[in-house]
Amino acid sequence: MRGCWSGLQREAGLTVPAPGPHEDLIGDRLSGILHVDDPLRLAAYQRLLGLLGLAESAVNDALTDAERRLVTGFHFAVIPSRIAPSSLAESVALLHAHPAIVQELRELIPLLDEQSDHLTYPLDGPEAPSLHKEMPLSVHARHTVDDVLTAFGLLDFDKTAWKQTGVIRDDRTNSDLFFVTLEKSEREYSPSTLYKDYAISPTLFHWESQSTTTQQSKTGQRYIHHGQHGGNILLFVRGRKKQDGRTVPYIFLGPVDYVSHKGERPISFVWRLRRPMPADFFRQAKVASA
Numbered sequence: 227m228r229g230c231w232s233g234l235q236r237e238a239g240l241t242v243p244a245p246g247p248h249e250d251l252i253g254d255r256l257s258g259i260l261h262v263d264d265p266l267r268l269a270a271y272q273r274l275l276g277l278l279g280l281a282e283s284a285v286n287d288a289l290t291d292a293e294r295r296l297v298t299g300f301h302f303a304v305i306p307s308r309i310a311p312s313s314l315a316e317s318v319a320l321l322h323a324h325p326a327i328v329q330e331l332r333e334l335i336p337l338l339d340e341q342s343d344h345l346t347y348p349l350d351g352p353e354a355p356s357l358h359k360e361m362p363l364s365v366h367a368r369h370t371v372d373d374v375l376t377a378f379g380l381l382d383f384d385k386t387a388w389k390q391t392g393v394i395r396d397d398r399t400n401s402d403l404f405f406v407t408l409e410k411s412e413r414e415y416s417p418s419t420l421y422k423d424y425a426i427s428p429t430l431f432h433w434e435s436q437s438t439t440t441q442q443s444k445t446g447q448r449y450i451h452h453g454q455h456g457g458n459i460l461l462f463v464r465g466r467k468k469q470d471g472r473t474v475p476y477i478f479l480g481p482v483d484y485v486s487h488k489g490e491r492p493i494s495f496v497w498r499l500r501r502p503m504p505a506d507f508f509r510q511a512k513v514a515s516a
Contacts, residue, residue: 230256232326246324251306253327256334258303261475263342264367270296271335278322282315292360298383299376313383344504349480357399357458357481365480365501369462370473374403393436401458402449404433405476408514409466422494423463425511428502431461431482434492441490449495450487459483459497463507465514479503 230253232242246252262268274297277285289297294314301310301317311317321328346364349357362377363369375381378396394403406423423433439446452459462476482497503511 230254230327230330232330236326243325243329245326248306248309248320249324249326251309252304252321252324253330255304255306256327256330257472258370259300259334260338261368261370262338263344264346264364264369265339265342266346266348266362266364267296267299267367267373268335268339270362271300271331273297274300274318274321275328275331275335277318278328280318282313282319285315285318290360292362295377295379296362298381299373301383302372302376302381303370344477344507347480347501349478357401361399363460363478365478366504367478368475369478370475371405373475374462374478378403399458400456401460402452403460404462406433406461406463407465407467408463408511425463425503425508426496428505428508429499430485431463431479431497431499433461433495433497435495437492439491439493441487441493446490446493449493450484453484461497461499463511465510477503477507 230249233245233249233253235242236245259271262271270293273289273293277288280288286294297318298314301314305311305317305320309320311320344366346367349361349363349365363374369377372381375394378399378401379385380394380396392405394405395401396403408423408425424431426432435446435449441447441450448455448457449459451457459482461479461482463479464474464476466474468474479499480501482499485496485498487493487495502508
């Protein structure tokens with residue numbers, strides 16, 4: 227089934243706004259924001275809808291830096307690359323040319339907010355004082371990799387990020403981003419990437435580094451001594467890679483601190499979460515890890 231809810235209504239003979247030139251292509255991608263449960267991100271999406279109809283020169287001036295990154299995340303989630311404009315202002319204009327999609331978003335965004343089942347916490351709070359004060363991520367919210375990369379400014383209209391998941395380094399904020407899938411299969415992961423990652427408790431997490439990392443390497447030392455050098459270790463975890471044919475987003479468990487390590491190639495670490503993971507996710511993590 228292709229298209230969007232608006233197209234289905236139109237086929238059923240109901241009255242909906244005009245489709246716009248690329249309704250099917252954009253409508254197919256609206257599922258890319260169904261995971262969003264973060265009030266910070268949903269507020270930015272509402273802000274985006276308020277920009278429709280503005281002159282392109284006014285769009286960027288109307289947004290804070292944090293809002294711009296969140297709206298950029300919306301662009302990469304919803305606008306297919308084959309029709310993607312080269313700037314945020316042009317992307318807003320493209321969305322404005324699809325009245326039915328806009329109406330659908332006005333109905334969908336409050337529904338996503340209503341369905342949120344975790345209390346989330348902005349990352350710019352006291353638990354992460356060394357991070358940029360306007361880093362638009364929320365602890366315990368669901369994020370795709372693109373959500374995270376656009377929040378950090380690593381993915382933008384003029385910048386393509388290295389899309390390998392697992393570990394991503396951001397020198398600007400002195401941060402290492404760990405993306406963990408708990409339930410691994412030999413079909414999807416090579417023997418060298420079947421890492422033993424699991425929740426020990428709601429506040430402790432066992433994680434293995436990449437298979438070539440030694441304790442004395444630059445990377446190993448950065449992980450071990452991150453606290454002494456103002457480094458940030460941010461943990462994103464999901465139970466499995468796919469669910470019902472769709473890529474599963476990650477739960478952001480927030481900044482973690484070093485507890486212990488042993489071995490190498492890979493190094494086994496234990497990290498302490500600054501905020502306990504949600505109880506329901508801990509139960510899911512224990513099942514997935516088993």
